Amino acid sequence: MARVAGVSLATASRVVSKSSYRVSDATRRKVESAVAELDYSPSALARALATRRSRLLGIVVGDITDPYFSEIARGVEDVARANGYLSIVCNTDRTASTELRYVEMLRDYHAAAVIFAGGGREDDRDRAALEHAVRQLEDRGTRVIALIPRDFPALGVGIDNRAACADLARHLIALGHRRIAYIDGPPGLTTSRLRMEGFRDTLAAAGLTPFAVFPGNYDYESGLEVAARIARDVLPDAVLASHDATAVGVLTGLQEFGIRVPDRLSVAGMGGLREAGLLGLTTVQFPMRRLGIEAARLALAEGETGPEPIVLPHELIARRSTAPRLTTRQTAGPTDVEGIL
């Protein structure tokens, strides 16, 4: 193509790659017309090879199907696109080995940066291997960003899981509830631990002890099970689930037993899922998309940023699944119409 333009490869490269080089308008025009004529487009691959810098951005998530992750990915992708980067999404299914494999592939493609969404596990046996792979990444010049908390050193951005759960607990206590049950997250996950700590500490500060702590898995089924158990046994004043999906499960399960929320007990979740809004579930909303955006900004930023992680604010959204304890409310009114649910 440089040939049909009648110039040398170098000049052609200079105009095509928009390098801040001085090129006369005349030759520039010649090249441009040649480009148009040949329908030419430069090979990003070759460029990356020569530059040692690709414009590929890796984002490793647990499962893109999970609304949290897809929202994060969307945020990342938005700024990636704005900067001419392509986003590679990697589903790890929370499995260390596939996560590792992906990291290696991203390294082989000289990804400009990789963003680890999804928290780390605290019981990870492959941590050493991962840490090694991450180091390799950095050695090759790719930036690594982590949505904290993560089990390897990396600058990052995140949310305050502990504080969020604490806020929720305080909300429940403020409503007069004392016998508060908690549904834990998957064992070994850092976020599980943090949220649990937020719950326990807040209760302790109020001189309370948990009514019960049920195991959970950040999913719908966990909620159903808990609902069945408390329905057959003693009802707490409130149940705080460490995940919206679980809280929705509680709501559904309770309803099958004819136990009305919030009349008989309050229910709250965490995350800010669409379903939460739909069912009137009290929750804390996490700014997932912003999280992705900030992470991508960090990833693409030229200047080195300080090691202190950015912490984005969450928001407590009180809805009709939580209400003051021991209140006699009317069962009429627009917010309490019987639906098909």
Added chain:
Amino acid sequence: MARVAGVSLATASRVVSKSSYRVSDATRRKVESAVAELDYSPSALARALATRRSRLLGIVVGDITDPYFSEIARGVEDVARANGYLSIVCNTDRTASTELRYVEMLRDYHAAAVIFAGGGREDDRDRAALEHAVRQLEDRGTRVIALIPRDFPALGVGIDNRAACADLARHLIALGHRRIAYIDGPPGLTTSRLRMEGFRDTLAAAGLTPFAVFPGNYDYESGLEVAARIARDVLPDAVLASHDATAVGVLTGLQEFGIRVPDRLSVAGMGGLREAGLLGLTTVQFPMRRLGIEAARLALAEGETGPEPIVLPHELIARRSTAPRLTTRQTAGPTDVEGIL
């Protein structure tokens, strides 16, 4: 690295790239130990440049945040990973220009294949440009797969939008409903047209005419609006929404007006969203993940496949949002407990 192995670059390449070449076990071992020692890994970029074939798979979606798309992406990614490919997801926001831009980037990276999820627009002014870009892709040897219907020629896989909507209409008619309203999808979308046709044709075949056809946008808000309109006016026997999100909007809106579903009227949606199950919404479930899987298989398949598109089956899931017309049902029973909704 070939140096420390004590062999030539060629032999090293032969073992690293697993080429079906004859290499003696002795030298192979030498190379392998050198690889391990140096923590060496081949550059996928250089390989792609030399081979003229990358292991990058592009998947262009409307919005990864949309459960349909994320499910498709997941399916694609699953088979991509199994074959050692990386998946690049591109959010077009249903905008032709950004879709075009992405296609160009994917071409520059010599993507092995690109899968177009998300249907085409019928009013697309940039169709020519897109078609051109797609042709360029194919010229460079990248396969292009489309989740039909699409506005440019490509082999593909899809679902039968028309039949799905027809099934729903038949279901409603079989329940005895005659005055059936429809909520359309976004104008200009091929899927909108197809679904609408399925609805109209089925009604016509039964000697019925639509009670009303409301404009919609495949979203929640459209449903709310329709609910408000029919609540203040005459209630149809049933409303069929072209999208689950819209149907959920109808449900929510109706309930705010104290209109009980399915007592007063039936409601159905399309898609198979999680929320549909949660709220007991009758719908057709589309096998989105399978769609992605099949698309990826096509994309990665070596042999040429026939031009006839694969059509995956959908499934009508009748739930409690639809019921026979003019039936007096008791308002008790476990499926009809008043919830917080």
Added chain:
DNA sequence: CTGTTAGCGCGTTCAT
């Protein structure tokens, strides 16, 4: 301002 040259890190002929 523009042309020449030398890699980037691989795969792939050809010889040997």
Added chain:
DNA sequence: ATGAACGCGCTAACAG
């Protein structure tokens, strides 16, 4: 079975 050389398409250094 192995080694030498060339090319993939582009950028970067150095001349002119």
